[in-house]
Amino acid sequence: MSSPFAQAIQVITRALGPLPKYQFTPGNDDTPKETGLLQDLQHLGVEDYKTLKDVLDATVSGEEDDNELLQERIVTLLAKLPPNSREGKQATDAFVNTLWNSLEHPPAQILARDACYRTANGSYNNLEAPAMGAANTRYTRTTPAKVFQGPNLPDPGLIYDSIMARDRASFREHPNKISSVLFYLATIITHDIFQTMFNRFHNYVVTQLAGINENGRFTKPVATSEGGNWEVWEKYDNDLFQTGRLITCGLYVNIILKDYVRTILNVNRSGTTWGLDPRTQEKKNIFNSSPAPEATGNQVSVEFNLIYRWHSALSTRDEKWVTDDFRKILDGADPAKASVDEMSEISLV
Incomplete structure (x- = not known):
């Protein structure tokens, strides 16, 4: 047991010191010390150094062979690094930037009052290119066509038999033992989930926003007997609806990136916390000389539309x-x- 004098010194020292950040000492400090390059290298194997070499070769040549599965190997490498790796964070940002740059984007715009929310049909994500990414418009192309495409479309049956159909002898289980339920989630998302669960969650969020009314952002307009303030009511309803929509989409994005995509990238059973974070604040570094811009909108590619049907994953x-x-x-x-x-x-x- 310490002496009364030592206890008194401890009390005085704490009284004169700065206020603690937490009432109790946390076991999960939110400011962990970043690991350096030497510590990161200890987590890599021989195959990871080959991946680094291939990344350098692809960067110099400007060409990448998809058959070499370079992006999948990059994910495997990044998942091995410590969660507080400085170089790992920079490399992940560069990876996100590479995915961003693989799609077409309209020019950046200044946020306008009339365009602060996304429209239901996807139009006006960018004021200079209002049809970019809208419903009933063309898809973008990730890979430009390299051969002449005639006006006559091929037989659908031939395409299916050549690409989608399989016989029992050629069936192979997924090496990561992925359940087929994963691919059914894609069907639920694209066809059903927004009509049921997410709609109900959206209504719950809107109710909470209106009830809490943080900083008076969603103050209900004053009703008048003449009913002349319908524009104010329309703005009130639209702000609640669109804000609830943003929150719901944020939940959806987290489900996809933290569960669905991690499974596709084969890191769901690796014990790592690595993942893609679209909210990352990119900075220029040795891995990423040109961070991705914001507020430019995007467009779905035709390649993604075709592969996302997952017919061959039955x-x-x-x-x-x-x-x-x-x-x-x-x-x-x-x-x-x-x-x-x-x-x-x-x-x-």
Whole structure:
């Protein structure tokens, strides 16, 4: 036990010192010390140094062979670094910037009052190019066409049989043992989730925003008997709706980047906390000489639209279920030999 004199000195020292940041000493300090390059190198293996060499070669030549899976190897390397790695943060920012630069973007704009919220059909993300990324407009191209494309479209059946169809002998399980439920999540997101769960969550968020009314941002307009302030009410409703929409989209982005994309990038079972963060504040560094700009909008690529359908990711168990269900509807006939008219009738069942 310390002496009364020592205890008194401790009390005086604490009284004269600065106010503590926390009431109690936290076990998870939010300001961890960054690791240096030498500490980072201890986490890398021989294959990671080959990845670094390939990155340098691709940077110098300006060309990258997708068959070498360089981006996937970069993710594997970054996931091995400590979570508070300085070089790891810079390299991740550069990786995000590379993904950003792979898409077309309209020029930057000055935020206007009438364009502070995204429209429902995706138009006016940029005032100088209002149709960029809007519904019913063309997709962008990540990879420019290198051969002449004739006016006659190829047979859809030929495309499916060449790219999507598979036989049992060629089926391969995913090396990371990814469940087929992962790919069904994509279907739920694109077709159903915004009509059910996210709509309900959006309504909950709007209710909370209106009730809390932080800093008077969502003060309800004063009702008048003449009803002449309908423009004020329209702005009030729109601000609540659009702000709730932004919060809901933020939840959606976190689900996709922190769970869905991590699984696709094969880091979900690696024990690492690495992930893509679109809110990162990029700075110029040795890895990233030109940080991605903000407020420019973006556009979905046709390549992404095609690959995101995940038809070839159907599991064997689900393939059997679909085949058996079709066979039942066709009174025992083989679905593979059914006519176009018969399959059309099935789609209406």
